[in-house]
Amino acid sequence: MGNTSTSADSVDMEKLGAKIEQASAFIDDIYSELNKVIVGQRYMIDRLLIGLLADGHVLLEGVPGLAKTLTVSSLAKVIDTKFQRLQFTPDLLPADLVGTLIYNQKEAEFTVKKGPIFANIILADEINRSPAKVQSALLEAMQEQQVTIGEETYPLDDPFLALATQNPVEQEGTYPLPEAQVDRFMMKIKIDYPTEQEELEIMRRMAKTGAAEELKPVINTKKVLEAREVINDIYVDEKVEKYIIDLVFATRNPEKYNLKDLSELINFGASPRASINLNLAARAHAFMQHRAYVTPEDVRTIAMDVLRHRIIPTFEAEAENITSEDLVDKILSTVQVP
Template sequence: MDTAETTSPGTPAVTSQQIEAASSWVEPLRAEIARVLVGQNQLVDRMLIALLTNGHVLLEGVPGLAKTLTVRTLAACLHGRFQRIQFTPDLLPADVVGTMIYNPREGNFSPRLGPIFANLVLADEINRAPAKVQSALLEAMQERQVTIGETTYTLPNPFMVMATQNPIDQEGTYTLPEAQLDRFLLKVKVDYPTPEEEREVLERMATSKPKLDVEPVMQITQIASSRALVNGIHLDDKVKDYIVSIIQATRHPERIAPHLKNLIRCGASPRGTINLALAAKANAFLQSRDYVIPYDVKSLAPDILRHRILLSYEAEAEGVTTEDIVEQLLDKVEVP
């Protein structure tokens, strides 16, 4: 099998030995996070996938599921800087990206950088803030830079935003437009812990001073070198065709499942195709493999597609969810 023909153009192929050596930090990182966090293994892996692909994550889950603790713990393990921004209706763009402050002693303006200048940023309840604030954050996510006054400032590298939404309480919220949702690499649903996990949470956290300290297990600069290897992971032509078939199925479901035709108003964009391939490569890296298998694609497809498929009014009336649609499409699309 010729890996040079199936990696990204201009990206050298990698060997299994390179991937095994470069991914040696993954298991120690998972173990260190597990010292504080109970369960949520999938959430941790999805955050690592976003870091390895230079992407961002949108989380949907009720309050109290350790979303903030997860990001804070990951940042501490990476020796990176963490910032949490609580989005509220009175928040201004300057509260996120920064602004110019007048210095009366010197008679000039100086920049004050906002909390977005961090490696990991938690945008808590992003749909609580008005459209201007959402746009300011999402522009920074896309451009990786912020302009304050006449000066442009580059954001730290790596830089990842994890935004949260409460799926229950929608009063006084500003729904993210589909075009902005599409900028998130993944939309992950955070569920309640199992009874066993919740008992463990009780044992660890039912105290006025729970142990939340972790040790840095890697330098955050290692993420950049790992990204370079992720780009060179082998993606077979058959797997590429499988990815394209899944995305095409969201746009033309009648070709494989006629009953879904009236349930989908709009399918995934080409950004979904690109992100599914990138995420599959990153997942292979986390498993210390130098090649992508169909399972990488299939397991990540729900998180890649759930915010990129628009349901019709008929689907909403029938109580059909995007998860139902994706599951049926994945069952119908032939796996190589």
């Protein structure tokens, strides 16, 4: 990833600042276009954009009816990308996702029929409704950015962003994602109900029949890939890098960080993927603020989303109703901020 361990003196911050300012101008255009259709949900939009810019997949959790699908499909329209929504169901097969070989009698040979996963942004709706086979087909695609059909391997489009939703309420007839697979998501975000004011605005806009407002593309995929290149150059000070490492290591060795009481509550801490993703997501967050450097506040803003699904609480913690989020909160309030 870009030149991170250099000192601020050797990086021309003024030049870099101007470059970031110019490269990130489209972020405001995306927000204003999305505001035509989506009320509130700034947190969800922010995190989806971070995922897109930092090349990380996002798991969204929230009850039905919170505009998750609308937000994702609207974002795809604003970025002029190929978008596919896949409804995960118990009878879905891996071939329904990645594609299959079809025998052509006339030619007496097999031809490839590519599945809906060949898109830039895919929404795996209710990912925990389909069996492990289908989940792992999606997760292979997320990890390798390629799929295998028959004997051949096919690369997926670039950018490729997988967004998956799961409903926290109904556990009946669901297949929970294994920890190792959940770790492949850069962020797990929890979506809450809108405020009264937002809900009033939603009701006024939506309680009408007829076509919704059309969204116009603001940027294309080329621009997204260019932005990713620029994000690699965003400056991360050594103190901020050390802060990221401290947060991740506090999940593994809490006693070293004055968090002795957490030792009994954390079964597994965050993997090295957490450090990488914290760094990338913090840079993307700085980019969205039109800034050429990462602050500890960028790290703190996205830390919960990057860590909440990577810490496995012990049975003792669960017995006391202590969630992984409580543990992240405790770590964030105890580990020293540079």
